[in-house]
Amino acid sequence: MIHEHHTDYSSMAISRSMTLLSRIYDDAIELTDMARDVLQEHQPAYEGYSLSDDVPLAREVSRLTARLSQVLVWFLTQRSLLKGQVSVSEALSEPFRIIGHPHMIDESGEDNPHIPQDFRELLISSRFLYQRALRLDQLFERNSSHLVDKPRARQKVASASRAAKMTKNKSISRAH
Numbered sequence: 585m586i587h588e589h590h591t592d593y594s595s596m597a598i599s600r601s602m603t604l605l606s607r608i609y610d611d612a613i614e615l616t617d618m619a620r621d622v623l624q625e626h627q628p629a630y631e632g633y634s635l636s637d638d639v640p641l642a643r644e645v646s647r648l649t650a651r652l653s654q655v656l657v658w659f660l661t662q663r664s665l666l667k668g669q670v671s672v673s674e675a676l677s678e679p680f681r682i683i684g685h686p687h688m689i690d691e692s693g694e695d696n697p698h699i700p701q702d703f704r705e706l707l708i709s710s711r712f713l714y715q716r717a718l719r720l721d722q723l724f725e726r727n728s729s730h731l732v733d734k735p736r737a738r739q740k741v742a743s744a745s746r747a748a749k750m751t752k753n754k755s756i757s758r759a760h
Contacts, residue, residue, distance in 0.1 A: 601666055604720070609659045611713050615706060616652050622702050644693035644707055651688060651714040658682050658717055662724070672731040675724075682721040688714060 623645070661680035664670045674680065693699060694707045 602663070605659055605662050605666075608655065608713065608717055608720075609663075612652050612655045612659065615648075615710055615713060619648055619652070619703075619706050619710075622700070622706060626700050626703070640693065640696055641699055641703075644696070644699055644703070647687065647690070647693065648707060648710050651710045654682055654688070655713055655717045658721060672728050676728065681725075682714065682718040684718045684722075689718075 657680060661670060661675050665672065665675040670680075689711060691708075691711065694704050694711070696704070699707075
């Protein structure tokens with residue numbers, strides 16, 4: 585009975601984690617779509633920019649792209665971890681982490697008058713999203729580092745993930 589309760593707790597935790605991760609993913613995709621739209625909308629105006637205007641704009645476009653890319657890679661890794669497809673040590677490796685380099689949380693472009701206001705708002709939103717993912721990544725590292733290189737850790741995560749799916753399926757079938 586205790587084991588079943590533990591499995592229910594684990595499956596609830598995984599379900600909550602997936603919900604939280606899905607929100608971050610949805611926000612990242614929404615910001616990506618908005619960035620594409622803003623850049624397309626302002627493309628004719630950008631063609632008239634001088635070199636001194638182009639460099640700061642190009643830097644901020646790169647920063648936005650890097651933030652969103654890191655968040656999406658991190659999300660996909662966390663989701664794969666919860667499904668038991670990658671190990672904790674893999675998920676904690678640098679290519680799959682939110683690193684938190686100072687240039688990634690730099691706010692300087694957010695006040696640049698040579699960058700369109702709607703793009704500056706995207707920069708702010710992307711920084712907030714990046715910082716949310718960074719805090720979650722740091723929390724994950726603190727709470728998971730004791731599982732690194734333990735062969736059963738991946739198996740436990742996968743087992744809890746299967747239990748979460750079974751619980752969800754039971755709830756759906758009961759509702760119908």
